[in-house]
Amino acid sequence: MLKTVLITGSNKGIGYETARQLGQRGFKVFLSGRNEVRVNQSLQKIRNEGIDADKLIMDVSDLESVQEAAFEFSKRNIKLDVLINNAAILLQEDRSLLCNDPNIIERTIQTNSLGVINVSKEFLKFIPKGGRIINISSSGGAMSDEVGGWSPAYCVYKAGVNMITKQLAFELLSKNISVNSLCPGWVQTDMGGQSATRNVKKGAETPVWLASDAPQSLTGKFFRDMKEIPW
Ligand SMILES: NC(=O)c1ccc[n+]([C@@H]2O[C@H](COP(=O)([O-])OP(=O)(O)OC[C@H]3O[C@@H](n4cnc5c(N)ncnc54)[C@H](OP(=O)(O)O)[C@@H]3O)[C@@H](O)[C@H]2O)c1
Numbered sequence: 001m002l003k004t005v006l007i008t009g010s011n012k013g014i015g016y017e018t019a020r021q022l023g024q025r026g027f028k029v030f031l032s033g034r035n036e037v038r039v040n041q042s043l044q045k046i047r048n049e050g051i052d053a054d055k056l057i058m059d060v061s062d063l064e065s066v067q068e069a070a071f072e073f074s075k076r077n078i079k080l081d082v083l084i085n086n087a088a089i090l091l092q093e094d095r096s097l098l099c100n101d102p103n104i105i106e107r108t109i110q111t112n113s114l115g116v117i118n119v120s121k122e123f124l125k126f127i128p129k130g131g132r133i134i135n136i137s138s139s140g141g142a143m144s145d146e147v148g149g150w151s152p153a154y155c156v157y158k159a160g161v162n163m164i165t166k167q168l169a170f171e172l173l174s175k176n177i178s179v180n181s182l183c184p185g186w187v188q189t190d191m192g193g194q195s196a197t198r199n200v201k202k203g204a205e206t207p208v209w210l211a212s213d214a215p216q217s218l219t220g221k222f223f224r225d226m227k228e229i230p231w
Pocket residue numbers: 008009010011012013014015032033034035038058059060061062085086087088089111136137138139183184185186187188189190191192193196
């Protein structure tokens with residue numbers, strides 16, 4: 001039977017490419033984003049490649065929007081084999097935890113950390129035993145890496161994503177749902193910029209692997225290039 005994947009923030013970048021690669025492997029993909037026009041354009045593009053795709057309009061930073069999207073999904077009467085929490089922001093103005101406008105911190109936590117909890121919670125009812133939740137994190141959120149002085153709020157709330165992964169992996173063990181974090185590397189997207197060392201195809205490699213081929217016994221672990229990395 002066709003497997004279904006929902007990817008948040010998948011109207012462009014790593015999310016879109018992950019949807020494309022999973023679609024090519026026979027998944028039914030749900031593209032999702034906060035802007036209907038952008039989502040519709042991406043939906044048209046992915047369908048033009050012959051991929052079985054649908055859409056959900058969802059702003060992950062807004063609980064009401066997440067709940068409406070879950071209600072919309074419930075009307076399809078299908079299960080959700082894989083949820084990929086990909087949507088995130090990295091704000092230009094995010095330069096200092098002490099000097100940032102509080103609004104920068106708030107927007108970043110709402111999208112990058114709370115969004116992951118709220119989407120996982122609202123879509124959990126559709127995820128069957130053997131399902132997977134994949135959280136796109138960053139080495140910027142790894143406590144084991146040196147602090148580089150860039151985008152501190154982004155890094156703090158990506159570290160939050162990593163702890164959310166560990167907590168959810170523990171909570172969902174009895175339901176046989178695996179939960180993992182990954183770092184895609186530095187990828188050429190609107191967020192990563194054009195100087196990034198990896199193309200988007202490479203950036204999607206690990207999320208695609210975690211969504212399809214990775215053993216579920218790896219739940220609760222953090223990956224880059226399909227290899228476990230330290231938190
Ligand atoms: N690129 C890198 O080098 C890199 C490195 C490490 C980790 N990552 C992580 O990889 C993931 C994808 O990043 P990317 O490089 O593909 O970024 P991107 O090109 O900026 O794409 C981000 C996506 O998230 C969506 N989004 C942002 N806020 C949202 C919200 N509130 N609700 C729903 N969707 C929202 C954006 O939608 P709009 O079009 O509406 O803005 C867009 O579709 C992120 O989690 C990022 O932190 C990226």
